[in-house]
Amino acid sequence: MIEMTLDKLPRKVLARIDLQTAFMVSQCVLVAENIGLFRILEDKSLTLSVIRRKTGIRSWKLESFLAVLGVLGLVVRRGDTYNNSRLASKYYVKERPIEWTRFYSETCFLDYADYSVLKETLLTGKSNIELLGIKREGYVEYMRRDKHAAHDFTRMLYHDHLRDAELLSKNLDLTGYNNILDLGGGSGVMSIALVRKYKFVKACVLDIEPVIKVTKKIIKEHGLTKRITTLAGDMHKHIPEGYDVIMLCDADSSKDTLKNVYQSLDTGGMVVIVDNFSSEDLTKPLFRLLWQLRSNSPWLMTLKQAKEQLQEAGFRSIRQKKLYGCTWMLTGLKR
Ligand SMILES: C[S@@+](CC[C@H](N)C(=O)[O-])C[C@H]1O[C@@H](n2cnc3c(N)ncnc32)[C@H](O)[C@@H]1O
Numbered sequence: 077m078i079e080m081t082l083d084k085l086p087r088k089v090l091a092r093i094d095l096q097t098a099f100m101v102s103q104c105v106l107v108a109e110n111i112g113l114f115r116i117l118e119d120k121s122l123t124l125s126v127i128r129r130k131t132g133i134r135s136w137k138l139e140s141f142l143a144v145l146g147v148l149g150l151v152v153r154r155g156d157t158y159n160n161s162r163l164a165s166k167y168y169v170k171e172r173p174i175e176w177t178r179f180y181s182e183t184c185f186l187d188y189a190d191y192s193v194l195k196e197t198l199l200t201g202k203s204n205i206e207l208l209g210i211k212r213e214g215y216v217e218y219m220r221r222d223k224h225a226a227h228d229f230t231r232m233l234y235h236d237h238l239r240d241a242e243l244l245s246k247n248l249d250l251t252g253y254n255n256i257l258d259l260g261g262g263s264g265v266m267s268i269a270l271v272r273k274y275k276f277v278k279a280c281v282l283d284i285e286p287v288i289k290v291t292k293k294i295i296k297e298h299g300l301t302k303r304i305t306t307l308a309g310d311m312h313k314h315i316p317e318g319y320d321v322i323m324l325c326d327a328d329s330s331k332d333t334l335k336n337v338y339q340s341l342d343t344g345g346m347v348v349i350v351d352n353f354s355s356e357d358l359t360k361p362l363f364r365l366l367w368q369l370r371s372n373s374p375w376l377m378t379l380k381q382a383k384e385q386l387q388e389a390g391f392r393s394i395r396q397k398k399l400y401g402c403t404w405m406l407t408g409l410k411r
Pocket residue numbers: 216233234237259260261262263264265266282283284287309310311312324325326327328
């Protein structure tokens with residue numbers, strides 16, 4: 077999946093965007109994406125009245141809204157009809173599944189609300205939650221409460237992690253191992269890539285129940301039900317035994333979890349972590365820093381800290397391998 081980063085925009089469009097007011101541009105794109113405008117305009121030239129009907133937009137501002145998207149090179153107007161530009165079609169329709177459109181745009185709105193009180197959080201030290209006066213649930217609670225969110229998240233993450241999965245299967249040597257437990261395994265995308273490469277390997281994806289319902293379908297779609305099983309559970313409460321590989325890919329690899337993983341893993345077994353890490357001086361990458369600013373507790377972790385945690389949990393022969401950017405694979409053995 078390719079993200080619509082600013083480098084995809086023509087220079088003449090970029091030249092019109094001022095960094096201090098870029099949030100207005102961003103909101104227009106976000107709203108267009110969230111109400112499904114780009115999907116409505118895909119392969120169709122529609123008049124304002126049809127767009128009104130299909131999107132539910134009632135405001136007299138619709139024309140200006142479409143004009144902004146036009147200036148950004150996302151919507152093309154011909155006479156009194158509008159349709160997608162090639163850019164919008166590629167990045168907002170063809171390159172992303174509908175689940176990505178729905179789940180990601182909703183979380184962007186939450187981020188936007190958090191960022192609306194950035195100044196106050198910096199000056200007062202209070203959390204966004206306190207300042208906004210709202211209760212904010214984590215994404216796991218959200219998915220536990222709302223099966224549609226669990227569906228969209230799991231399908232979205234399948235696409236989002238295809239590249240990680242491919243690189244994991246290229247870089248992880250599973251010779252001599254048979255049985256993987258994919259903790260917080262989500263869509264199972266990592267396990268799918270590994271069992272495809274290693275014909276002797278079986279995997280079990282453990283995740284919360286609403287996610288596992290979707291994972292089962294994905295595994296069936298790939299024809300892998302004989303080699304990948306699923307388990308609905310809570311990895312913070314119980315990690316099953318009987319596995320010689322335990323994976324944590326973009327899943328909680330805190331000290332406590334690693335200690336529990338160590339306890340449950342077979343002797344001679346391997347733990348595998350795939351995650352993004354911050355630079356040693358905590359100044360990169362940008363997206364992690366931006367997440368830290370909207371978060372209410374410090375969580376940035378460096379590769380060195382992650383390796384120390386593995387060591388502390390009891391793992392030995394700890395190895396690291398860069399997959400791409402700030403995404404690394406770490407492995408450790410239980411002797
Ligand atoms: C960011 S996703 C990564 C999914 C998958 N490992 C991948 O790489 O695509 C983290 C996953 O951990 C799961 N998770 C979070 N807390 C959990 C818990 N207590 N028990 C089981 N799974 C949990 C979430 O439901 C989610 O599917």
